[in-house]
Amino acid sequence: MQPRSRLEIILATLDFGPIIIALSKNNEQRRGPIGYRIEAKLNALIAMRVYNMSSFTQLVERLNHDPVFRYDCGFEAFGKVPSIATFSRFYDQLANSEALHELFKQQVKEAETMGLLDTSSIAIDASKVDANEKSVPRKDIKDDGQSANWGSKLDTNGNQITWFGYKLHIAADVKSELPVALSITPASTNDGIMAESIIKECSDNLNSKPQYYLMDAGYDQKSIYELIRKDYKAQAIIPLNHRGAKEPPEGLDWDATPICSAGYRMTYWGGSNGVNKFRCPHVMGKCDCPFGSSWCSDSNYGMVVKTRARQDSRLFTVPHRGTSNWKLLYNKRTGVERCFGRLKKHLGLETGLNVQGIKKVKTHAYLSVITMIASVVAINKNKSSSAFIAA
Structure with a gap:
């Protein structure tokens, strides 16, 4: 045989x-x-x-x-x-x-049950999908949320790219780099607008609840931080988009680190339960303040400042921005980019898109992601069977 x-x-x-x-x-x-x-x-x-x-x-x-x-x-x-x-x-x-949605959800749960997903950190991003139909001038676009549209965004090298078609929004598990939620919108749809529905679908599709949602600066909106903190009891890891601001917020540096009364950055001293603690940089040996620690506090421990997520969930995150833990988490966001790369290169997300209309484009995307997850599930099942036979 x-x-x-x-x-x-x-x-x-x-x-x-x-x-x-x-x-x-x-x-x-x-x-x-x-x-x-x-x-x-x-x-x-x-x-x-x-x-x-x-x-x-x-x-x-x-x-x-x-x-x-x-x-x-x-x-x-x-x-x-x-x-x-x-x-x-x-x-x-x-x-x-739209029957493929349930099959996709079923595949995600099977991958989670098999231990293929970590689910503690989820990366969210969007990627362009060119339409397989004739482009039309912007003035003639049907802004109905269903028709292909013009989109524009920066690529990974910082170059501005423009296309006519759609956007594929994906939430991917950073360990396996497998998609766990997706949506298709016209290309002009803002990434931040889709964050709420993607996060909700991600929560619905998974049995365990993620601790961190990782996104690029395009998702830097206070409403997203609030949603993730209050409704999902998790932390958003998103770089601040200063939007052309010439000065940081009063009393803070650009990364939301408190500034002491002498003008020095205070020293991060850990955080938990939505609270970050900062200590006097002079006491911590990070600077030589001409006024000494007594300028701000009578205690030998030095002045202490605490920032709380409930004060401003966008500025104050745990772990604190700029720390090694925050950077380590954010660097995992590239997993969703590799997910897009595999879908496009190996599963025909772009080259195999010989269909028109948002429903058919979404069907094509579902077939691609279902095949991706099924391939990983099949490989691991095959390995388990081989190990069992060998034993």
Whole structure:
């Protein structure tokens, strides 16, 4: 017997039962020209992402010329296969049903149960998705929250890029770099506006609750800090966007470190439960204040200042900005960028986007992320089985 193919191993981890039931109920009278099974067509769409195919034409050609591939997808090894039009109609049905969301949620929970996700830190970001349709002038754009639009943002090198299409918003686990929540919006949608819905979906999809949400300066909005602190009992790790300010807030440095009455940065002395503690820099040997510690305090311990998140959750974070712990957490945010990179390079997030309309683009994104998680789940299940057999 031949060993199982990569596609077989991946498909074995997916349970299409709920999708099949949903599509069958909604389309009882529309089964396709020769009644191809829904499961086989779903398998074929996943196979497109596994082998990074860019169109239904490629898929049908592979099905016609490769009997093993055809059999792995669930079609008869020497029988007929669906046409391009059949796959296109099925894709429309799948997009309108939004049934893939539950399968994605199911995959996330399985990965968490298997210990593949750490979930203590979640990175959130957005990436451009070019539309596979003719661009239109800005003045003719339909600002309905559904149509493709013009977007603009800085890339990782600080260059301004502009595109016509959509944005893919993703929350990714920083340990596995797997997506745990996603959304598709027109390209003009501000990243910060989507933060609330992405965080909510992330919380709904995971059994455990994240401690930190990591985002770039584009999400630096006080409402996001407040939401994460009050509603999710977690901490937002976001660089401050000073928005052209010429001076830091009164009594603070640019990173929200208190400034003593003599004009020196106070020394961070730890934090917990939303409170950071700072001590006199002269007593701590960080500066040689001409007034000494007695200028601010009669105690040999020196003056102490505490900042509290409830005073201003945007400025005052635990751990404090600029500390090694804060930097260590923020550096993990690059995990979501690598997640985007794999989706685009290996799973056809951009090159395989031969569809139009936000519903179909979202379906394409779900197929890509479901395939990514299923691949990791399959690899780890295969390793466990091999270890069991060896034992």
